[in-house]
Amino acid sequence: MALRHAVLAALLGGEYSGYQLTKIFDIGVSNFWYAAPQQLYAELTKLEADGLVTGREVAQRGRPNKRVFQVTEAGIGELAAFAATPARPLLIRDDLIVKVHAVDLLDPAPVIEQLHERAREAAAKLELFEQTLVRLRGDLDEETFLRQGEHVGPYLSCLAGCRLEREMRDWCLHTARTLAGRADPAARAGRTEGKTP
Numbered sequence: 001m002a003l004r005h006a007v008l009a010a011l012l013g014g015e016y017s018g019y020q021l022t023k024i025f026d027i028g029v030s031n032f033w034y035a036a037p038q039q040l041y042a043e044l045t046k047l048e049a050d051g052l053v054t055g056r057e058v059a060q061r062g063r064p065n066k067r068v069f070q071v072t073e074a075g076i077g078e079l080a081a082f083a084a085t086p087a088r089p090l091l092i093r094d095d096l097i098v099k100v101h102a103v104d105l106l107d108p109a110p111v112i113e114q115l116h117e118r119a120r121e122a123a124a125k126l127e128l129f130e131q132t133l134v135r136l137r138g139d140l141d142e143e144t145f146l147r148q149g150e151h152v153g154p155y156l157s158c159l160a161g162c163r164l165e166r167e168m169r170d171w172c173l174h175t176a177r178t179l180a181g182r183a184d185p186a187a188r189a190g191r192t193e194g195k196t197p
Contacts, residue, residue: 003033003035003039003040003043004043004046004047004052004078005078005079005082006025006029006032006033006035007021007035007040007043007044007047008047008052008053008071008075008076008078008079009029009079009153010024010025010029011053011069011070011071011075012071012079012153013151013154014070015068015069015070016068016069016070017058017066017067017068017069018037018040018041018044018067018069019066020068021040021044021069022037022040025040027128027129027132029157032157032160032161044069047069047075048069050074051072051074051075052071052072052074052075052078053069053070053071053072053075054069054070054072055067055068055069056068096111096114096115096118099111099114100115100175100179103179108179108180108182108183109183111179112176112179112180112183115172115173115175115176115179116172116173116176118168118172119168119169119172119173119176122165122166122168122169122172123165123169125161125165126162126165126166126169129158129161129162129165130162132158133155133158133159133162136149136151136154136155136158137149137155
């Protein structure tokens with residue numbers, strides 16, 4: 001998937017400025033695609049040049065004018081072609097998991113600290129995603145929204161983000177507890193007790 005598809009998908013909800021798009025990426029899209037603000041602005045320029053989005057100037061009182069963008073029919077066609085192509089398998093490149101993998105030969109203390117930090121980050125993201133779900137479904141309960149609500153795609157992708165962040169938080173806390181227990185001298189003594197020299 002190219003960044004352009006993530007940007008087009010994010011713009012399906014309406015007409016947004018580059019700044020608003022960065023906020024959408026921070027909250028709603030970051031669970032499946034990360035992009036720095038400068039990448040988003042550059043991509044908007046390319047998409048407009050390719051006719052996949054249109055931009056227009058909006059005058060603002062007391063502030064500089066802003067440019068807002070929306071997806072064109074050609075942009076929807078691009079997304080339709082993208083949706084019809086086979087999805088690639090999920091690829092994970094996570095330096096923290098590499099550290100855990102190698103922890104048997106390392107001092108576990110910094111890894112445990114990083115696991116706790118990642119757990120806090122995951123919990124914060126999970127809270128944001130859960131707030132987004134409530135906002136998206138409005139007065140409807142989840143089952144009714146999934147059956148009848150509008151904009152079910154962003155809701156379902158946000159559900160994926162919730163599950164991923166919940167799993168990451170839980171895995172980090174479990175892994176940190178496991179490593180801390182193994183580092184504890186009493187736990188080490190218990191592991192070596194039944195062994196013969």
